[in-house]
Amino acid sequence: MDTPKLPQPHILLVEDDAKIAEFVIRSLQKSGYRVQHETDGVSGLKHIFKNNYDLVLLDVMLPKLNGLELLQQLRQDGNTTPVIILSAKVDLHDRLTGFEFGADDYMPKPFFVEELTAKIKVILARKQNASPVQKLRTTHLQLDLVSRKAQWHEMDAILSQREFSLLQYLMQTPGHIYSRQQILKNVWDIHFDPETNVVDVCVQRIKRKLSRGPNDHYAPIESVRGVGYRVQAAASP
């Protein structure tokens, strides 16, 4: 992948629920981030002013100081540290309020931590003024984000809009298995159970388009039976 190498970005998580904080921290650390955790708004604000964080993950309903008030004070003070709000309030009105207060993104609960990681990546890349990613790559699979062409070994394929989006989504974290629900949400923008098998059909189509012949048993997308789909991190032949 063309992701620029970042020197262990430092993230502050302000979240009063210890169990949420626990798995978010674990996941972010696995993805290579340094994470500090604060449990209330006042100490969160104090630490933001004291330390130089690359990004803040902020819950809204916090003890002592509400997440939105914290954000307001932060922005009024001229602090531009990117902030992603994590909130159980999912209405458009709540999200707009978050953005009005100066949030960079808004993650409604319950969220997929992979989606959170992807958002963090994008925001940090934007912060670093990194040039936009042109191509996503694994060992033998390449996806050109400009021409929207996929290449598997020597095999080129033109993908439909939905197939392209699905492959792009899976290639953001090669090796990670995404469930149908996650794919529907991120590729189809469907935030509810549509009770259809479009994901499976779409994956089959990508596989067919990238197939090197009738005897080719290797495909860039692996179906992990009963689990979901993933793009292999280091693909075989």
Place this chain on the structure above:
Amino acid sequence: MNKSLRLRLFWIIMLLTSVVVLSNRYFAQYRAKVDVYNELHQDMQKTVLACSHENDPTSLGLCKRAFFKNYLFNRYSGGATLCHNGEVVEEFGLTQDCILLSTHPDFWTEKDISTDPQVQLVTHALEDQVWHVARMRGNDSIQLMASESAIQKLLNKLWQMRDNQLPLFFPILFVMALIMAAILIRSILNPLNALKKSLENLSPEKSKLEKPIQSVYREFEPFVKVYNDLLQRLDASFTKAKRFSADAAHELRTPFTILRGQAEELVADAPVGSSLQIRLRGMADEIDRLIGMSEKLLLLSRADAHAMDNSRTEWELSQFMNELADESTSYHPNLTIRKSIAPGVTWCCNRGLAQQLIHNLYSNALKYNRPHGWLGISLQHTDSGLEVRFENPSQHIPLDLSEKAFDRFYRGDQARAKSIEGMGLGLSICKEIVDFHQCLLVLEVTGMSTVAVRLTIPHKHIMTA
């Protein structure tokens, strides 16, 4: 259609007016008749007394003057005779009747109805005629007789004169009754209108009155009190429901975040493709299902509490429906897609809810389709608004589908429903979203084998490029 209280009151008032007018007519007629006979008898007694005081009974000057002066009879009515010793002295239309008195002495055997002890006054029926006759008690030289038929003739003349006024009187009476009805209806409905006005300002969003409803009339006080109490309870109930949906959202989503996060973490950590990973994935999927169900129930509870997100944005409906049609063409090759989508339509709506609505309708049309069936997707302008229509052939359509499809947890044919995922909330959620957007949703079964769902969006919420 409900009956109109105004109309009912009008008819009651008109009926009562008619009853009063008619009763008054017949009662007055009866009383007038009684009074006329009393007057007649008084006059007859006065005349007989005047005649008895005559010094010269042969000239009968005073007697005749009394007959003309006091007597009710005149040349218009006729029917009275003054007799002296069996001879007619004066008469109004009767000449030979004095003989009757001498030839029928049984006249004076009738009951005396005179109020003067000196005068004898009786009524006697003779040959289809009723006679009223008077004389001085013990002196029958002066006798006075009157025919009842003549009196009746006079009265009939009066009633006829009165009835001749009816064509003029009835319109006046009708107009007066109308005015009276209008005034009465207004007086009766005014307090109710005042209540209605106060209650019209109420809505689930504003269930609390700025000040309690006041009654002008004490008769309405218990009614108003009940209303005010009811409103207080309603307001408390709405407040509780709103608080519940807000609290439930937070209280449910937090543990769901933990559950989902930890489950996904476990799935990722388990050996790839292992039975442990499959089991964990199954568990994570069930958590997702649980999240989906709770979101649906939460949406319904917010709809019940009228606490749905009221943010509106412009959403390109034509584009979305075209995507659905293309997707069904692409991913459901066994189905024939019949598409008719008006271009450039934008709907001012809550995008998330509207998308869920359209997608639910679309998913149902796919789920309940026949193998190798067809799917009709259309978006057309009609007189009543913009019509979104999904149509599909189906099997085993329940007879009560049209009426019950929007009921919560309704799953139609149970045997078939088991093979199709879902909990029977999809269409009830659609209905709530539709009501929230002030649209209309109708499900029709056509030709016993086709189901059509029609969503009508009012023109005011639609923009066309």
